[in-house]
Amino acid sequence: MRRRRLGLRPRLLIALLIISAVTLAAAAAALLPPLQDRLRRESARSLEAAAIAARPTFNGAIARSGGIADLRLIALANSLASRTNSRVSVLNFVPEPIYETDPDAVDPLLAIHSTLNAVPPRTVRLERGNVVDLAVPLRGRDHTFVLALRKPLTDVDATVAEVRRAFLKAALAGLLAAVILGLALATTLLRRLDRLRRAALRVTVEGPGAPPPRDDIADEVGDLARAFAAMQDALRRQEEARRAFVATASHELRTPLTSLQGTLELLDEDLAEGRVDVDDAQEQVATARGQLQRLGNLAAELLDLSRLDAGIPLRSEPVELGELSRAVASEFELRAADRDVEIEVVPPIGPCWARGDPTAVARIVRILLDNALRFAPEGRAVLLTAAYHGEHAVLEVADLGPGVPLGDRERIFERFQRGSSTGGEGGFGLGLAIGRELAERLGGTLRLAESDPASPTPGAKFVCELPIELPAGSHEPASEPSPVA
Secondary structure, eight states, rough: OOOOOHHHHHHHHHHHHHHHHHHHHHHHHHHHHHHHHHHHHHHHHHHHHHHHHHHHHHHHHHHHTTTTTOOHHHHHHHHHHHHTTTTEEEESOOOOSOOSSOGGGGGHHHHHHHHHSSOOOOOOEEETTTTTEEEEEOOSSSSSEEEEEEEOHHHHHHHHHHHHHHHHHHHHHHHHHHHHEEEEEEHHHHHHHHHHHHHHHHHHHHHHHOOOOOOOOOHHHHHHHHHHHHHHHHHHHHHHHHHHHHHHHHHHHHHHHHHHHHHHHHHHHHHTTOOOOOHHHHHHHHHHHHHHHHHHHHHHHHHHHHHHHHOOOOOOEEEEEHHHHHHHHHTTTTHHHHHOOOOEEEESSOOOOEEEEEHHHHHHHHHHHHHHHHHHTOOOOOEEEEEETTTEEEEEEEHHHHHHHHGGTTGGSTTTTTOTTTTOOOOOHHHHHHHHHHEEEEEEEEEEOOOOOOSSSOOEEEEEEEOOOOOOOOOOOSOOOOOOO
């Protein structure tokens, strides 16, 4: 049995909580320990700065009092002690005990000794644990006095503890806000994803015609919803094209098959009865041949389509378009004569070379000529031109038929789509789609040239552009323009 994993919502919340907790822990580790050390240093420096700033005042008081603790000196000491939150002493001698029971009293004595023994006397600051001792030399008449300050750093510990408590409260509030926002975001995200899931299930049940999902928010999920709707629209068009193709193919297959069946039955009856009318039999055979040709064309187009979808690689070699145009045009001479239409091949000034697969290029020309012969009026010519145009080798097939309506100019290049004004001459809706895909796989294009709507017979001109590639040892094409129909 497949074990059910956690849903997306709890996983998003857990991931968000872990990220928030790790971020807050890293911030606390980077902030709190350095903060305590920095506050200790700042407190010691502040004490030293206050003592040094007060030194001139103490020097003046000592000079006036003659080194005796008068009221002014006592007031200065009390004021400094109040401002710095420390114990202040003014010393005019240095005790040198042989034994000291209070180890904490050693550091101030060392500071005082260091201050008096330095030449000249200097300020000494000693820090140990939560206490900072400071000895500042004062100037007297006979010898140097010392301003001694001792300050406990418990206020620093209290400040750090307060900051730690505030940081913890802020971290808890941040985690709670992260949970609330994450829950809201996950709920909104999952609701939108659930709409996509239901839309996909509707497509499974109802087909591409199911209502597409709507999501107008400009983010990744919105892009996914719009891509899903575009895919659904493409599937719907393909389904409509498939149904149209099935209907068209059914009609196109039913007609020749019914005709073939009736022709063979009549011939069988005539042969069984021994009364064969040769002229009638030949006419029936010609009809059957025409229907077989239609079936052959459909089979060839379906085979070309399957090869394109299979991605069978095409050759890439120099192809001379003028000679290829003449060879392919000769294949349509009988059909053109039956319709009283002439295929006029306009020769290029010189060889016209393109890069491509000769078989694929010939197939494109056959598709364009077949399409032109369907709509060319009797007694008018179909022009087939090969020439250089800019940086491309160009094949053009033009007829003087009814042309292509503006709304069908791109539609006719889609699979299983036929023009709206075929007049019964349309094929299976595959030829031009196959021709364009072949041209694009050869690195070129197949398009319908712009026509003049004011012309009484605008006709249609299809243009196939292919890359130029000259055979080895040849020269560049002539720079002068070639005739283009």
